[in-house]
Amino acid sequence: MKIPPMxxxxxxxxxxPLIERVTRIVFSKVLSEHPDLFxxxxxxxxxxxxxxxxxxxxxxxxxxxxxxxxxxxxxDDAKADCTVEAKIVHLLSLxxxxxxxxxxxxxxxxxxxxxxxxxxxxxxxxDDSLIDLPTELxxxxxxxxxxVSKAAAGVRGRVLPQEQHRWx
Amino acid sequence: xxxxxxxxxxxxxxxxxxAGADAVYCGFNDETNARNFPGLNxxxxxxxxxxxxxxxxxxxTLVALNxxxxxxxxxxxxxxxxxxVALGVDALIVADxxxxxxxxxxxxxxxxxxxxxxxxxxxxxxxxLVTAFGVKRVVLPRTLTIPDIARIARKIDCEIEVFVFGGxxxxxxxxxxxxxxxxGKSPNMNGVCSPATHVRYRQDGGELVSELGDYTIxxxxxxxxAGYPTLCKGRFEVGDSHGYAFEDPVSLDIMDHIDxxxxxxxxxxxxxxxxxxxxxxxxVVSTLRRSLTAQGAERQALLSxxxxxxxxxxxxxxxxxxxxx
Numbered sequence: 001m002k003i004p005p006m007x008x009x010x011x012x013x014x015x016x017p018l019i020e021r022v023t024r025i026v027f028s029k030v031l032s033e034h035p036d037l038f039x040x041x042x043x044x045x046x047x048x049x050x051x052x053x054x055x056x057x058x059x060x061x062x063x064x065x066x067x068x069x070x071x072x073x074x075x076d077d078a079k080a081d082c083t084v085e086a087k088i089v090h091l092l093s094l095x096x097x098x099x100x101x102x103x104x105x106x107x108x109x110x111x112x113x114x115x116x117x118x119x120x121x122x123x124x125x126x127d128d129s130l131i132d133l134p135t136e137l138x139x140x141x142x143x144x145x146x147x148v149s150k151a152a153a154g155v156r157g158r159v160l161p162q163e164q165h166r167w168x
Numbered sequence: 169x170x171x172x173x174x175x176x177x178x179x180x181x182x183x184x185x186x187a188g189a190d191a192v193y194c195g196f197n198d199e200t201n202a203r204n205f206p207g208l209n210x211x212x213x214x215x216x217x218x219x220x221x222x223x224x225x226x227x228x229t230l231v232a233l234n235x236x237x238x239x240x241x242x243x244x245x246x247x248x249x250x251x252x253v254a255l256g257v258d259a260l261i262v263a264d265x266x267x268x269x270x271x272x273x274x275x276x277x278x279x280x281x282x283x284x285x286x287x288x289x290x291x292x293x294x295x296x297l298v299t300a301f302g303v304k305r306v307v308l309p310r311t312l313t314i315p316d317i318a319r320i321a322r323k324i325d326c327e328i329e330v331f332v333f334g335g336x337x338x339x340x341x342x343x344x345x346x347x348x349x350x351x352g353k354s355p356n357m358n359g360v361c362s363p364a365t366h367v368r369y370r371q372d373g374g375e376l377v378s379e380l381g382d383y384t385i386x387x388x389x390x391x392x393x394a395g396y397p398t399l400c401k402g403r404f405e406v407g408d409s410h411g412y413a414f415e416d417p418v419s420l421d422i423m424d425h426i427d428x429x430x431x432x433x434x435x436x437x438x439x440x441x442x443x444x445x446x447x448x449x450x451x452v453v454s455t456l457r458r459s460l461t462a463q464g465a466e467r468q469a470l471l472s473x474x475x476x477x478x479x480x481x482x483x484x485x486x487x488x489x490x491x492x493x
Contacts, residue, residue, distance in 0.1 A: 040177075040207040041207065042206070042207070044206060044207075097179065097445055097446050097447060098447055099445070099447050100444055100445040100447045100448035100477060101445060102443075102444055102445070102448070102477075102479075103448065103476065103477040103478075105394055106393050106394050106395065106417075106477075106478070106479055106480060106481055107393065107394075107476065107481065108376065108388070108390075108391070108392075108393065108394055111369065111371065111376070112369055113368075113369055113370065116364040116365070116367045116368070116369075117206050117363075117364040117365050118206070119364075120205055120206050120207060120208075120364045121206035121207035122207070123207070123445070124176065124177060124205070124206070124207030124208045125207050127176075127177055127179060127180070127445045127446055128177035128178060128179045128180075128446075129179075130179060
């Protein structure tokens with residue numbers, strides 16, 4: 001599923017520091033819940049990974065060595081060693097290991113450029129990580145944890161094709 | 169027949185077990201196995217935990233030590249064999265005769281399988297492995313027809329395992345030098361076919377161009393399903409023709425022939441894909457498990473759902489019912 005323009009267009013006008021602040025909170029939570037997330041990267045921990053959602057006007061750069069996450073406009077130079085481009089739904093599915101990266105590549109739903117070995121290492125690290133975004137988001141919501149988790153899982157269930165979320 | 173399933177990470181291992189595998193095969197995170205990709209495979213501790221998980225559910229663990237030892241560096245392969253035996257794996261999958269001899273002499277009680285990388289494709293070769301090293305099962309190359317397999321099965325004293333689903337290697341495995349030719353690295357010696365270090369993708373207009381080392385492997389027009397950047401599935405110019413000289417970008421699927429394979433004497437059905445994600449492993453293993461007991465149209469309906477996961481989004485029965493070009 002592609003994010004409709006009426007949802008993504010407003011992001012053109014949201015200040016980058018604000019988007020960055022929100023995504024960094026989620027990024028930090030994921031790292032605190034999965035401290036070994038980058039262990040499988042080995043020497044590729046020093047590489048910078050860019051994620052460019054094709055249906056959003058922003059891009060994300062992850063530097064596992066610090067670890068840090070930056071947000072920038074698509075037109076800005078990401079200065080990354082490798083870049084993956086796909087719809088945001090597919091990028092989030094890969095983050096959770098809910099879909100197979102090779103299958104997306106065969107279907108031309110994803111493009112990867114730059115250091116393939118580093119990107120392969122990251123793909124395998126994420127696939128082994130057992131990240132569940134609705135659970136992580138719920139943990140950020142304090143007393144509303146259950147409500148937020150259920151809402152996020154509901155959204156995920158609607159946007160992911162049936163066969164991609166059936167397995168877990 | 170047993171269903172032998174792949175795992176490249178502990179998460180994928182658990183998915184394979186939960187989805188209905190009879191046995192899961194995997195490797196250590198080094199050059200001792202033929203899927204030596206970055207971020208993939210198991211540490212000693214991860215393998216210990218995975219074996220325990222499998223054992224609780226009555227599932228076996230097979231460990232692939234299926235690259236060929238480098239002269240002077242045999243200690244690495246010997247150490248990994250010792251690790252696997254100490255952890256209690258149900259079988260070692262080995263290609264190198266020297267390593268087979270070492271395992272047979274040092275751990276005579278350890279069950280030994282001949283890897284597809286051993287390229288044992290005739291009665292004499294298999295009998296030698298059984299007699300010399302006590303091999304209990306041979307994984308046959310994907311170059312034989314089902315009648316070939318039946319003829320071999322009648323004349324050997326060990327079990328037969330064949331690939332039924334996943335990546336299709338069309339070469340004499342363990343002896344293919346195409347990847348070495350282009351990159352200097354091979355699945356046989358380094359555990360990598362078309363290593364990621366040498367792979368580049370770029371967009372040229374609407375076309376996806378895949379490159380391996382100094383070679384352009386393929387150009388996929390807009391909308392055409394893509395494949396792996398391997399020379400054997402590259403598009404070549406031969407004389408006046410332009411196309412696939414060896415094989416198309418396509419995956420193997422002979423699950424529709426499992427009755428014939430059973431009659432031919434096959435004991436175990438192997439799924440390729442240690443490099444694939446846990447979502448792939450879960451979906452493929454659970455579907456194949458159901459298709460083993462399904463019949464006719466129901467089985468075909470189940471299997472057709474897996475096509476979108478396959479290389480080039482196409483499947484073939486390959487050499488099992490080869491019609492030569």
